[in-house]
Amino acid sequence: MQSGLESQKYMSDECHITVPGRLDQLITISEFIAQAAHQARLDERNTFHIQMAVDEACTNVIQHAYQDIEDGEIEISCRYTDDLFTVTIRDHGHPFDPTSIPPPDLNADLEKRREGGLGLYFMRRLMDEVRFSFDTETGNTVTMIKRIAPRPTNEH
Amino acid sequence: MNGRASPFEPDVWVIEASGRLDATQVPALETALQEAMTRGRYRLLINLEQARCLSSSGLKALLIARREARAHGGDLAFCCIPPRIREVLETTGLIRIFAIYESEEEAAEASIGA
Numbered sequence: 653m654q655s656g657l658e659s660q661k662y663m664s665d666e667c668h669i670t671v672p673g674r675l676d677q678l679i680t681i682s683e684f685i686a687q688a689a690h691q692a693r694l695d696e697r698n699t700f701h702i703q704m705a706v707d708e709a710c711t712n713v714i715q716h717a718y719q720d721i722e723d724g725e726i727e728i729s730c731r732y733t734d735d736l737f738t739v740t741i742r743d744h745g746h747p748f749d750p751t752s753i754p755p756p757d758l759n760a761d762l763e764k765r766r767e768g769g770l771g772l773y774f775m776r777r778l779m780d781e782v783r784f785s786f787d788t789e790t791g792n793t794v795t796m797i798k799r800i801a802p803r804p805t806n807e808h
Numbered sequence: 809m810n811g812r813a814s815p816f817e818p819d820v821w822v823i824e825a826s827g828r829l830d831a832t833q834v835p836a837l838e839t840a841l842q843e844a845m846t847r848g849r850y851r852l853l854i855n856l857e858q859a860r861c862l863s864s865s866g867l868k869a870l871l872i873a874r875r876e877a878r879a880h881g882g883d884l885a886f887c888c889i890p891p892r893i894r895e896v897l898e899t900t901g902l903i904r905i906f907a908i909y910e911s912e913e914e915a916a917e918a919s920i921g922a
Contacts, residue, residue, distance in 0.1 A: 679828065700861075707861070
C-alpha cells in the first residue's frame with residue numbers, strides 16, 4: 653500500500669511519486685496530491701478538485717491503459733508557481749486516444765456511456781486545462797492545469 | 809456499507825455509503841445496492857454523510873442501480889451530502905440529474921419512488 657512513498661521526492665516547487673498501477677494505490681496518490689497542494693498553499697476547494705481529477709485520470713490509466721498489464725507504473729509530478737498548479741501523469745500502457753471518447757450527454761442515458769467518458773468529463777470540468785499526448789518512448793502523458801487565484805499574503 | 813429501512817418511511821431503504829466512493833469502493837457499493845434490490849427494495853436513499861469523495865466510477869454504479877430501481881417502479885435519491893462533494897457535483901453540472909435531500913426525514917417526506 654505504501655510502496656510508492658519511498659520514491660517520493662520534494663523540491664522547492666516540484667514533487668514526484670511513482671506507484672504501481674493498481675486501484676489500491678489511489679489513496680496513496682490522493683495523499684500525495686494533498687501534500688503537494690498544501691505545499692503550494694492551495695485552498696481546500698482547489699485541492700479537492702485536483703485530487704478528484706487525478707483520481708479520475710489514474711483510474712482511467714489502471715482500468716484502460718494497464719487493463720491487461722500487471723506490473724505497470726504510474727509516474728505523477730506536480731509543479732507549481734504562484735498562479736498555476738500543473739499535474740503530469742505518465743504511464744507506459746496501451747495508447748490512449750481521448751478523441752475516441754465523446755463527451756457524455758447529461759440529459760440522457762448517462763449510465764449507458766462507455767467507461768471513461770464520465771471520468772474525462774470530470775477531469776475537464778474540475779481543471780482549467782487537460783491535454784493528452786502519446787509517443788512510443790515516453791508512453792501516455794496527461795497534463796492537467798489548475799489556475800490559482802493569488803492569495804493575500806497577510807491573511808489570517 | 810450498511811443498509812437499513814428508513815426510520816421515517818419503512819419502505820425506503822437507506823444505504824450508508826461511506827469512505828472514498830471511487831473505483832476502489834465500487835464493488836462494495838454495487839454489492840449493497842444489489843442486495844437491497846434482490847430483497848425487493850427499489851426505493852433507495854443513499855446517505856452520503858460519511859462519504860469522503862464521490863468519483864465518476866461511484867456515480868456510474870449509482871446511475872446503473874437507479875435505472876434498475878426505476879424499472880421496478882422505485883427510484884434512487886441522495887441525502888446528507890458533505891459540502892465538498894456537493895460542490896464538485898455543482899461544478900460538474902451533475903447535481904441536476906439527481907434528487908438530493910438535506911436529511912433522511914426530508915427524503916421520506918418527498919416519497920422517493922412512491
